Structure formats: C-alpha cells, structure tokens
Amino acid sequence: MKPASLITILTLALGxxxxxxxxxxxxxxxxxxLAFSLVALGIMLTWGEGGILSLGQGVFFGLGGYALAMNLxxxxxxxxxxxxxxxxxxxxxxxxxxFWYPFANPWFSLVCVVLVPGIFAAAFxxxxxxxxxxxxxxxxxxxxxALAFATLLVSEQAxxxxxxxxxxxxxxxxxxxxxxxxxxxxxxITFLLVVASYFFLRWLLGTRxxxxxxxxxxxxxxxxxxxxxxxxxxxxxxxxAGMLSGMGGALFTLHAGVISPALVxxxxxxxxxxxxxxxxxxxxxxxxxxxxxxxxxxDEISSALPSLWLYALGGLFILAVSFLPGGIAGLFxxxxxxxxxxxxxxxxxx
Numbered sequence: 001m002k003p004a005s006l007i008t009i010l011t012l013a014l015g016x017x018x019x020x021x022x023x024x025x026x027x028x029x030x031x032x033x034l035a036f037s038l039v040a041l042g043i044m045l046t047w048g049e050g051g052i053l054s055l056g057q058g059v060f061f062g063l064g065g066y067a068l069a070m071n072l073x074x075x076x077x078x079x080x081x082x083x084x085x086x087x088x089x090x091x092x093x094x095x096x097x098x099f100w101y102p103f104a105n106p107w108f109s110l111v112c113v114v115l116v117p118g119i120f121a122a123a124f125x126x127x128x129x130x131x132x133x134x135x136x137x138x139x140x141x142x143x144x145x146a147l148a149f150a151t152l153l154v155s156e157q158a159x160x161x162x163x164x165x166x167x168x169x170x171x172x173x174x175x176x177x178x179x180x181x182x183x184x185x186x187x188x189i190t191f192l193l194v195v196a197s198y199f200f201l202r203w204l205l206g207t208r209x210x211x212x213x214x215x216x217x218x219x220x221x222x223x224x225x226x227x228x229x230x231x232x233x234x235x236x237x238x239x240x241a242g243m244l245s246g247m248g249g250a251l252f253t254l255h256a257g258v259i260s261p262a263l264v265x266x267x268x269x270x271x272x273x274x275x276x277x278x279x280x281x282x283x284x285x286x287x288x289x290x291x292x293x294x295x296x297x298x299d300e301i302s303s304a305l306p307s308l309w310l311y312a313l314g315g316l317f318i319l320a321v322s323f324l325p326g327g328i329a330g331l332f333x334x335x336x337x338x339x340x341x342x343x344x345x346x347x348x349x350x
Contacts, residue, residue: 015191015195016188018191019184019187024180028256029299030292031186031187031191033296034191034292035190035248036248036252036295037194037287037292038193038244038248038251039057039061039244039248039249039272040275040287040290041197041284042057042244042245043057043273043276043287044201044276044281044282044283044287045201045205045241046237046241047273048283049213050216051217052237052238054142055140055143055269055273056141056142056143056145056269057242057269058263058266058268058269059117059120059149059264060120060121060245060249061246061248061249061252061272062149062150062263064247064249064250065250065252065259066153066166066259067109067246068109068250069165069166069169069253069259070100071106071108071109072166072169072172073168074100074103075171082096087157088158088159093158106172106173114243114246116246117242117245118239118240121238121239121241121243122235122238122239122242125235125238126231129231129234129238130231134220142269143269146264149265150262153165153260153264165261165263166253166259166260167260168257169254177254186255187255197244198284198288202284205284209236213234215228216230216234249263274316274320275287275291275294275295276290277290277317278316278320278328279327280328281327282326283326283327289328
C-alpha cells in the first residue's frame with residue numbers, strides 16, 4: 001500500500017475516533033473548524049481550480065447558518081398561540097413575520113441550508129460572469145456583497161436578531177442538541193460531510209468539468225476561441241462553493257450555538273481566503289489542513305494575547321504568499337523548493 005493511502009486511512013480513523021480521544025471542548029473546536037473546512041473546499045474549487053477569487057463567502061456561510069438557526073429558534077414555541085422568539089418580543093414585534101413560518105419545519109430548514117445559498121450563488125455568478133467580470137473587480141464586488149449582507153442583518157434587528165444574531169438553541173427536530181452524546185453525533189455528521197465533500201470534489205476535478213475549469217482559469221479567451229463557453233463551468237463551480245459554504249454555516253451554528261453578522265462580514269470572508277492560501281489553494285487536503293492549522297492557532301494565540309492575533313494572521317498570510325506560494329501542501333506535492341528560496345540560491349550562485 002502506498003504511503004499516501006496509509007496516511008489517508010490513518011487520518012480518517014483518527015477523525016472518526018476523535019469523540020472518544022479528546023475532551024468535549026477540543027471536540028467542539030474541531031467540529032467548528034471542520035465546518036469551516038467545507039467553506040475552504042469551496043474556495044479551493046473556485047479560486048485554486050477556477051481562478052475566481054471571492055472575498056464574500058461569508059454571505060453563503062451566513063445564509064446556511066441563519067436558515068438552520070431560524071428553525072432552532074422556533075423549536076419549542078407554540079406558534080398557534082402567537083409565541084415569538086425572545087429578541088422579537090424585546091424589539092416590540094407584534095406577530096411572527098410570515099417568512100419565518102416555513103422555517104418551523106426542520107426539513108424545510110435543512111433544504112434551505114443548501115438551496116438558498118446555492119440559488120443565490122448561481123444567480124449572482126451568472127449575472128456577473130455573463131458580463132465577463134473577473135479578477136480584482138469580481139473580488140471587490142463580492143467583498144461589497146459581504147459588507148451589505150452584514151449591514152442588513154444588523155439593521156433589521158427585529159427580524160434577524162441584529163448584531164447579537166441568533167443564539168440560545170436547545171432542540172432540533174425534537175432532539176436535545178445540548179448533551180454530550182448529541183455533540184458527538186453532530187461532530188460525526190460534520191466529519192462525514194467533510195470527507196464526502198472532499199472525495200466528491202476530488203472525483204469532480206478529475207472529470208472533463210475539472211479540465212475545462214482549469215483551462216478557463218489559465219486562458220479564458222483561448223477557451224472561447226476554441227469554441228467552448230466558460231460561463232457554465234464558472235457558474236457551477238461558484239454555485240457548488242456557495243452550497244458548501246451554506247452547509248458549513250449550518251454545521252458551525254450547531255457546534256457553536258450561535259450565528260451572527262460578526263461571522264459573515266468582510267473580515268471573516270477574508271480570513272476564509274487566508275486559510276486556503278496557507279494550506280494550499282491547489283490541493284483539496286491543503287485547504288482542510290490550512291483551515292485547521294490557522295483556526296487552532298487563532299484559538300491559542302487569541303486566548304493568550306487577544307490583541308496579537310490580527311498581526312499574526314497578517315504575518316502568516318504574507319509568509320505564505322512570499323515564501324510558500326503553494327501553501328503547506330506545496331511542500332509535499334512539488335519536488336521543487338519555493339520560488340523565494342530558488343531565487344535566493346540563484347542570486348548566491350551569481
């Protein structure tokens with residue numbers, strides 16, 4: 001058996017056994033960061049394989065998180081008697097808004113976790129890509145979208161919970177989600193979805209779709225000249241990334257017990273890109289590794305020195321871009337040394 005296969009099997013075994021190997025706190029952190037990994041896989045698909053840099057993945061993360069959180073917030077309430085979530089009562093809302101009612105059904109909410117981000121991503125990307133907008137202009141548009149989405153959530157406090165977001169969840173589909181046993185089940189669901197998404201994307205990128213997506217990244221005009229339309233490939237990739245982000249947002253909400261504008265705005269969206277840059281934007285497992293590494297580092301550094309984390313994050317990004325353009329995964333997937341060191345050795349030889 002090849003070493004890579006052994007490492008894969010060992011990693012999967014450790015991941016599946018994690019609920020019985022680590023503490024509840026560490027399991028909660030690992031579950032949250034694996035939920036983030038779904039977002040990172042989507043960014044790797046669009047940015048690494050498609051050359052589409054999005055600085056607004058927090059929007060789709062938030063759509064998925066809020067879609068599930070609305071159901072969790074309604075759980076246990078008697079809507080027939082006019083019960084409403086606590087933050088609506090504090091805001092003086094007289095009746096539950098009509099668009100909240102369908103989310104009382106947990107299965108409708110689960111479908112919306114995937115479909116709402118997917119439909120929004122498909123519509124948005126089609127409108128933008130059909131006008132051949134890309135590069136830095138697309139990145140700025142998505143960044144503005146993240147800012148607008150976070151601002152909307154904060155301004156509509158009576159309907160979204162405002163800056164505090166939605167929190168205080170206890171049940172889902174009649175099941176208690178606060179117990180230690182439930183935490184293990186939620187973790188295993190998260191782990192299985194990450195593994196399934198990884199292997200699905202690995203298969204997808206090995207098909208003609210992956211070839212055309214990479215060709216579009218490397219020479220979109222040439223693809224058009226050869227008689228192919230790159231628009232469907234870019235839209236599908238961006239839609240899949242949006243759906244993965246929505247799933248990640250919903251799973252994070254279950255693990256953390258909260259979803260708020262602070263998790264979906266410009267800064268979180270930029271951090272998501274940093275995770276992928278550090279891990280390696282051209283390798284699927286690199287995106288997952290970078291997400292886990294950066295977020296565990298964030299937990300340790302921000303706990304010890306809260307004011308130092310943003311500087312550490314910026315330094316980490318500069319280090320990855322300057323010294324490791326292929327990210328951590330680049331150290332294992334290419335026999336060549338990073339370009340920075342190649343350049344330094346050439347200068348020394350001269």
